[in-house]
Amino acid sequence: MGFTDGRRITGMYTAEVARTDRITPHMVRVTFRGDDLTRLPRRGYDQWFRLFLPRGDGDTDFTAVPEGFGLGGYLKYLTAKSGTRPPFRNYTVRAHRPELGELDVDFVAHGDTGIAGPWAQRAQPGERVAFIDQGRGFDPIEDAEEVLLVGDESALPAVAGILRDLPRETAGLAIIEIPDPADRQDVDEPAGVEVRWLARADPHDRPGLLALDAVRAWIPERPTTLHAYLAGEQQLVAESRRHLVAAGVPKARISFTGYWRVGRAG
Ligand SMILES: Cc1cc2nc3c(=O)[nH]c(=O)nc-3n(C[C@H](O)[C@H](O)[C@H](O)COP(=O)(O)OP(=O)(O)OC[C@H]3O[C@@H](n4cnc5c(N)ncnc54)[C@H](O)[C@@H]3O)c2cc1C
Known part of the structure; x- marks a missing residue:
């Protein structure tokens, strides 16, 4: 599995913010929870995902989010009615506790510009998000010394x-x-x-x-x-x-x- 293999993976999951914690000066840990997170595959290493966030007006309708992000899925997202597309960014699983339906994501707090970094700094419990699993970029090479x-x-x-x-x-x-x-x-x-x-x-x-x-x-x-x-x-x-x-x-x-x-x- 490598970074480009995510295009072949399908699986859309929704969750809500459980809590946030400024773990270090420039990092905010957002813990998400939800039943979907009990069935999110646990791939370890640098498992990453597309994270769909509430729109600027606070709307959390995720019907425009496809099941996967191959060409077809991306087209579905792009051709969704204007104004219905939630913004997305890419993030990494920091910790996944499927037995609790919880997922930690560490967001760099890089200032007021952008969408995901600023969102994490003001995220409130109960806010809804959606994920598309993208697998992992690191695949151990067996003969690596x-x-x-x-x-x-x-x-x-x-x-x-x-x-x-x-x-x-x-x-x-x-x-x-x-x-x-x-x-x-x-x-x-x-x-x-x-x-x-x-x-x-x-x-x-x-x-x-x-x-x-x-x-x-x-x-x-x-x-x-x-x-x-x-x-x-x-x-x-x-x-x-x-x-x-x-x-x-x-x-x-x-x-x-x-x-x-x-x-x-x-
Ligand atoms: C596979 C993958 C996994 C990733 N995992 C994580 C993760 O777990 N945690 C994480 O924090 N990021 C992660 N990233 C990086 C993250 O997707 C980008 O930093 C993204 O641009 C952040 O979106 P934004 O909406 O905050 O800012 P954007 O709207 O994308 O950018 C707005 C402005 O902020 C600047 N900016 C963006 N990111 C940073 C940064 N980190 N530091 C300083 N300036 C920045 C941009 O240059 C731009 O000027 C990952 C990216 C990939 C591809």
Whole structure:
């Protein structure tokens, strides 16, 4: 399974906000609950989904949300009557407790611009949302001798999920850039994986540059048996991939996706 396989997955789920918690200065954890969450497949690692939010006028009619986000589903969404389409963004499962019908999602609180980040900061218990399951982007490569996981704060939930679910004998390095030292979270990494937290000098500095410097300073000893995972701001991902390919890492061994782009919505 990889990032593009989500197009083949179907499954629409609705839930409501149970509670919110500002867990660190720049991260809001929203806990959703609902019967649908008891049947959401638990895929582990960096499982992600399309999250459909209330419209600007507060409307939570999700009939325009398709069962899946392949070409047909996306067309159904796009051709729904104007004004009936709920906005959506992409998010990661931080924790799923199917037995309780609960799901935690960590939203970067990146200011007042946009839809999902600002929504999470003011979300109220009882507000309704919808999800489309998209599977996961990280698929362990069986012969990998080492992993390199790289992300900014938007990919902290993904990297934390991968660290939690990796076989305990895995070796490697995780580089996680955060806005502030206090944004560090407890993660459950295998003993052989070093987790390197890089906090920006100023939370407002451009995200991703510190992590990119760290990637560029890292030369894989055995590039052909590495599994690299890159997620976060587009430039961090693209430039990190370029560095690894130049260092001899086969492209097929690099799982990557640009999560967001400085100055670009959606
Ligand atoms: C597979 C996948 C999984 C993801 N998982 C998560 C997750 O678990 N948690 C999470 O917080 N994000 C996650 N993201 C990233 C998230 O989808 C984007 O950050 C998204 O743009 C946020 O939407 P928004 O409505 O808040 O802002 P938008 O409307 O998209 O953008 C508005 C403005 O905010 C800026 N912006 C957007 N995101 C950030 C950010 N993180 N930091 C600083 N500025 C930003 C944009 O450049 C733009 O100028 C994931 C993305 C993908 C593709």
